[in-house]
Amino acid sequence: VGFLIMRVTGSLWEWLDRPRYRGVKFDLHNRLRLGYWDARLHRWFRNHEKTQFILSMVAFYLFLLGVTHFQHRVLDIFDRTSEILPNLPSQQYGIRTFVASQLDDSIDDSGEEMNMVCFDDDHQCTEDEFMDNVFSNDEVYLYSKVSASSYDQLMGSPGFHAVPPLVPQMYFLASAMIAVVAFLLLGIDVVNYG
Numbered sequence: 001v002g003f004l005i006m007r008v009t010g011s012l013w014e015w016l017d018r019p020r021y022r023g024v025k026f027d028l029h030n031r032l033r034l035g036y037w038d039a040r041l042h043r044w045f046r047n048h049e050k051t052q053f054i055l056s057m058v059a060f061y062l063f064l065l066g067v068t069h070f071q072h073r074v075l076d077i078f079d080r081t082s083e084i085l086p087n088l089p090s091q092q093y094g095i096r097t098f099v100a101s102q103l104d105d106s107i108d109d110s111g112e113e114m115n116m117v118c119f120d121d122d123h124q125c126t127e128d129e130f131m132d133n134v135f136s137n138d139e140v141y142l143y144s145k146v147s148a149s150s151y152d153q154l155m156g157s158p159g160f161h162a163v164p165p166l167v168p169q170m171y172f173l174a175s176a177m178i179a180v181v182a183f184l185l186l187g188i189d190v191v192n193y194g
Contacts, residue, residue: 001059001062002058002059002060002061002062002063002066003059003063005055005056005058005059005062006056006059007038008038008041008042008045008055009042009045009052009055009056009059010028010042010045010046010052011052011055011056011059028042057176057180060176060179060180061172061173061176064172064175064176064179065172068172
């Protein structure tokens with residue numbers, strides 16, 4: 001969505017170097033003469049700079065959200081839980097600690113099967129509908145009270161904090177505003193770059 005907004009407003013082309021920007025400008029001029037809708041829309045945004053600036057900031061914010069989400073998710077590739085478990089100090093003595101059980105559960109997902117509580121020993125899963133509903137309701141309640149990324153982290157590791165849904169949005173908005181102010185203080189025109 002951010003890329004589409006930048007493309008429609010023409011802000012995407014302004015990050016190019018001068019020779020390429022001139023080439024795109026020449027191409028858009030030809031498209032305008034041929035009556036293409038995107039060239040006419042681009043010209044309209046050129047005449048309404050405040051609207052273009054606002055939409056460019058929205059697009060920048062959406063890019064920031066996407067990149068941050070990607071950055072958060074790409075770290076899952078580097079998960080080394082299966083390598084850490086055999087090297088725990090408690091494994092030398094054959095003692096099963098809470099840390100070992102958490103790591104083991106995160107590797108094979110043995111903590112729960114089909115929404116029924118399971119035990120680590122030879123007992124079968126208990127089919128207690130009341131407890132299933134309680135666990136399910138607790139998960140739904142927790143998910144409604146924290147952001148999606150906090151829920152994923154909190155359910156995977158109890159060491160993470162629960163963050164309300166609007167806090168990450170406000171954090172990313174503040175980060176975007178700080179970046180724009182830094183660009184302006186450095187003399188970089190984020191709207192008319194090139």
